[in-house]
Amino acid sequence: MKPQQRERPVPHSADEFKVHVHNSGSEGLFTNAFIVETARSVVVIDAMMRVSDARGVRARVEATGKPLVGLIVTHGHPDHYNGAAEITRGLDVPMIATKGVDAVIRRIDDAKEKQWKPIFGEDWPATRRFPNQFVKEGETLHFDGVPFTVWELGEGESHWDSYWVVGRDASVAFVGDIVFGGVHSFMNDGHSALWLKNLDRLEAKLSADALLFTGHGAPSASRASLEAQRRYLHLYRKTVRELAQGKSTLDDKAKARLVQVMKQHLPTSDLETFITAGANAVAAELAREEAERADD
Numbered sequence: 001m002k003p004q005q006r007e008r009p010v011p012h013s014a015d016e017f018k019v020h021v022h023n024s025g026s027e028g029l030f031t032n033a034f035i036v037e038t039a040r041s042v043v044v045i046d047a048m049m050r051v052s053d054a055r056g057v058r059a060r061v062e063a064t065g066k067p068l069v070g071l072i073v074t075h076g077h078p079d080h081y082n083g084a085a086e087i088t089r090g091l092d093v094p095m096i097a098t099k100g101v102d103a104v105i106r107r108i109d110d111a112k113e114k115q116w117k118p119i120f121g122e123d124w125p126a127t128r129r130f131p132n133q134f135v136k137e138g139e140t141l142h143f144d145g146v147p148f149t150v151w152e153l154g155e156g157e158s159h160w161d162s163y164w165v166v167g168r169d170a171s172v173a174f175v176g177d178i179v180f181g182g183v184h185s186f187m188n189d190g191h192s193a194l195w196l197k198n199l200d201r202l203e204a205k206l207s208a209d210a211l212l213f214t215g216h217g218a219p220s221a222s223r224a225s226l227e228a229q230r231r232y233l234h235l236y237r238k239t240v241r242e243l244a245q246g247k248s249t250l251d252d253k254a255k256a257r258l259v260q261v262m263k264q265h266l267p268t269s270d271l272e273t274f275i276t277a278g279a280n281a282v283a284a285e286l287a288r289e290e291a292e293r294a295d296d
C-alpha cells in the first residue's frame with residue numbers, strides 16, 4: 001500500500017501555522033508524522049519507522065521551501081523516532097524530547113532493531129539518531145514565534161509518554177499514542193491503568209475544542225476521541241480480566257475471543273494484530289494489580 005498523503009494541510013483556528021499530516025499506510029502501521037509549517041520555518045513532530053516513510057516526510061518538508069528547524073519526538077517507540085536520522089540527513093537540526101522519552105529510546109533501540117530489522121530489511125534505518133536537546137515538563141520552545149509546550153505523562157501507552165500543545169491559543173495538541181485515531185490500540189507495554197489516568201490528566205489540560213493529532217489512524221480528531229480511548233481501554237481490561245481469571249497469560253482461544261470482543265466494539269481491522277499482541281502484557285498487569293490488592 002502506498003503512503004497516504006493529504007493534499008492540503010489540516011486547517012485550524014489560528015493562522016500562525018499549518019499542519020501537514022504524513023501517514024505511512026497499513027504496512028507502516030498507519031503511523032503519522034506531522035510537519036508544522038510556520039511563516040518562515042518547519043518543525044517535524046515524530047519521525048516514522050521506515051526509511052521510505054522518513055524520506056516521504058523529508059520530501060514534504062522540502063516541498064514547503066522552508067528550513068527545518070526542529071524535530072520533536074513524543075515517545076520512545078520506533079515508529080515515532082526511527083526515521084529521525086533520515087529526515088534530518090545532512091542538516092543541523094536538533095532532535096528534541098524530554099529526558100524520560102530519551103531514556104526509553106536508548107534503552108529499547110537495540111532490542112527493537114533485533115526484533116524488526118529481519119522483517120523490514122533495508123527499510124529499517126541502518127542508523128538511528130537520539131535526542132540531543134532536552135526539554136522539561138511545562139517548558140515552551142518558540143519556533144518562528146509559535147509556542148510549542150511539552151507536558152509529560154510518564155508510563156502509559158509507552159514506557160514514557162509526552163505530548164505537545166502548539167499555538168498561542170493552545171488549541172492544537174500532538175498527543176503521540178495516548179489516543180489512537182479510530183484504529184486498534186497498542187497494549188504491549190502493560191501500563192493500561194496509568195494510561196487511563198493519563199487520559200484524565202490530558203483532558204484536564206486541554207481546552208474543550210482542542211484538536212488532537214494522534215500517532216496512528218485518523219490524523220486529527222476532536223477531544224471526544226479521549227472518551228473513545230477511555231472506553232476502549234476499559235473494555236480491553238475488563239475482557240482480559242474475565243478471560244485470564246487471575247493468570248498472567250491468555251491461551252489462543254481466549255485471545256481469539258478478545259479479538260472478537262474488541263472488533264465488535266471497534267469494527268475495523270486496522271491494527272487488529274495489536275489486540276492479540278498486547279493480551280499477555282495486560283493479563284500480567286492485571287495479575288500484578290490483583291497481587292498488590294491482596295497485599296494491602
Ligand SMILES: [Zn+2]
Nearest residue numbers: 077079177215
Ligand atoms: Zn505508535
